[in-house]
Amino acid sequence: MPNDPEERYEDSQLYRIRHSAAHVMAQAVLEFYPETKYTIGPPVENGFYYDFDLPQPITQEELEKIEKRMRQIISGGYAFVKKVVSAVEARQVFKDQPYKLELIDGLEKGGLDEYGNPLAEKPEISLYQSDTFTDLCRGPHVETTRQINPSAFKLMSIAGAYWRGDEHNKMLTRIYGTAWKTPDALKQYLLMLEEAKKRDHRKLGKELEIYIYDEEVGPGLPLWLPRGGVVIEELEKLAKEMEEKAGYLRVRTPHLAKEDLFLHSGHLPYYAESMYPPMELEGTKYYVKPMNCPMHHKIYGAKPRSYRDLPIRLAEYGTCYRYEKSGELFGLMRVRSMQMNDSHIYVTEDQFEQEFMGVINLYKKYLDLFGITKFVMRLSLHSKEGLGKKYVDNERLWLKTEDMVRRAMTNGGVPFVEVANEAAFYGPKIDGQVWSVIGKEFSLATNQVDFAQPGRFNLVYMNKEGVEETPLCIHRAPLGTHERFIGFLLEHYAGNFPVWLSPEHARVIPITDNQNEYAEKVVAQLREHGLRVSADLSSQRMNAKIREAQLMKVPYMLVIGENEANAGQVSLRVRDGSRADNIPLAEFIARASDRIEKRSGEL
């Protein structure tokens, strides 16, 4: 639903619409509050914002007034006219706008763009004017304001934001808006937001007792509760089954290693910012691992390998630790400890394409299983200018591996979009973006083709001619990390996990105390058959017990009264509201076991 995955957002018409709408909003705000100092107004995911230093606070109600004025401006059909100027001219235009003057300094010195973001080359200074409003801006915009649909945008909210994101600076007023091509797209987006609020994994994670955070444990370090633990176990079981069939070998590696390992791998110093600080023991520094790769490389290198041994696929649900700024931590989506569905596959160049397809096919099976119908892979490539700086200096291998990946994805019918100059240091990178059933976008999985790390670790195999060669390494994590993936699944299913993933398959609900004994027998029998089940033996009334089970989104409720107890039956109430009264216990067991075994989405 939201953005067209085949196109880069920055190149899209929506990006232009949103950015142009930010200009129109700023004009309206300046008309109502002429004393306003304005700062920056970039497009963001699903919309735009503009940060203002307002002479007075504004309220949510005032947004309507601003929207109304925006519609008038839009109907004026004003063109966005570009003018390239010198820094001196720009300072004249913005002489009463201190924030713009600061931005002009940045532009003039080079190294920063008009939003204050780092920039490789020194930019030209350009202004864009539409109607009475002029902004310091590089574009792009729509041609005239009339290309912003007046019924397809909405001002959403007001928030505080520090100038340049720095808490030592002044707090500004940020107005968020959303803009779409059509009123229908706007309506759909607003509905999605409504639904997304209900599905927020932080809310569901708490209600369904999946995970918690604890002050004393620390930020970004989730504690998985027993129910979350079940989901984790099931995902690992799935991964292990799939990987075993695909010829993976499981390994286990420690959570920390000596500094030397990370110097060798290049994580130090290049990745040091994302690592926890070292601890010192017996005069040696140790780091908790930010990635599993170096340890897997060591396992590969532990004995001589021949071309006949390859591909070698080492897999581990490894726990990694990365430093994320406190302000950036977010539920299960951005954390500091994470367990990754990791693997490193060592292949010869000849084996690469087939092996890579194997990985892609694994992805597809998972997408299918989880009912993810919309996905796209982002293939990040190197840039010629970056060779030897940002990227390993081996153009031949870059071009070759990029081409191999491209071919494999095309042959496999995988939708993908290419992005220049965003590869990993050591090879092209493939990120998996998926959309949940309500159309919310997540980036989940990554794949990397690595032709540098195996060399750094002197990994070799003996080729047919008896000559040593360096293998390629595929890093892959189709199920991403438990943290992010379970966060995604909570929102995707709105907490209604399919039976096989449900922390509790069934809850037995006796109508009165008289059936408690039979209830316990039922529990014991179901457990014999591998079902996760509990009995609610509390003194509450039946309806209250049912409500509680429903709140926990338990797929099956087994109500038992006197008749059921006497006949060895149960009355089944299913999460979707359907019922089957007085069925033999064996019939229920068969039904539930079938769903679990097939990992079916049916109840």
Ligand SMILES: [Zn+2]
């Ligand atoms: Zn602009």
Ligand SMILES: [Zn+2]
């Ligand atoms: Zn890796």
